[in-house]
Amino acid sequence: MTDGQGQFTLLPSKRDAALTRQVHVRWDVKTGGGPDVNLIDAGSATQTTIVALRSQQAPAAWPPPGRVQPVETTIWEFDATLAGYKFEQDQDYHLVLSDANGNTMIAEIPDPSVVDASSRFLPQITSGRQAFDARFGRQLQAPCGTSAARGVRPDDRAPVLSGPRDRDRVL
Helix, strand or coil: ECCCCCEEEHHHHHHHHHHHHHHCCCCCHHHHCCCCHHHCCEEEEEEECHHHCCCCCCCCCCCCCCCCCCCCCCCEEEEEEEEEEEHHHHHHHEEECCCCCCEEECCCCCCHHHHCCCCCCCCHHHHHHHHHHHCCCCCCCCCEEEEEECCCCCCCCCCCCCCCCCCCCCC
C-alpha cells in the first residue's frame, strides 16, 4: 500500500505485527528456550564488563543457526548502574545500564506472560520482573542505583525496521 506519494506504508495492524516480529527476533534464545538451551552453563557465572560484552563480534550470518557461543551460552555477571528504563508497548522493560566510565548497554526484562512455559529461565524472569515492578512500577522517570546484572547476552543485532537498535542487550 502506498500513501499516495509513492511511499510504502503499512496498515496499523500489519505494522504492529511486523514490529512485534522484529522485536521478538530469536525470542526463544532471549528467554531461555529453544532446542540448544542446554548449551548454557547455568551452574556458574562469568564476571565481565559492559565494554567486554559490547566488544563481542556480531555473527557473520544472520540469523545464526543456533546459539552464538560463548556469548549466548554463558551467564554473564557485571556491576552496573540503572541509568533509566522504559516500559515498552510489548510489556517488556528495556533498561539502560551504565558502568563507572559511562559505557552503556540495553538490558531487557521480558513480560513473563509471553515467555514459553518451557523456558529454562522462566522462574528467574518472573521473580526479576516482580522485584522490578515492586521497586519501580511503571513510572516514567529514570531511576538511578547501582546493581549487579546477571544473564545471557542474546545476540540480536539484526537490522531493525526503524528506530535505534538494541544491539547491546542482556537478559
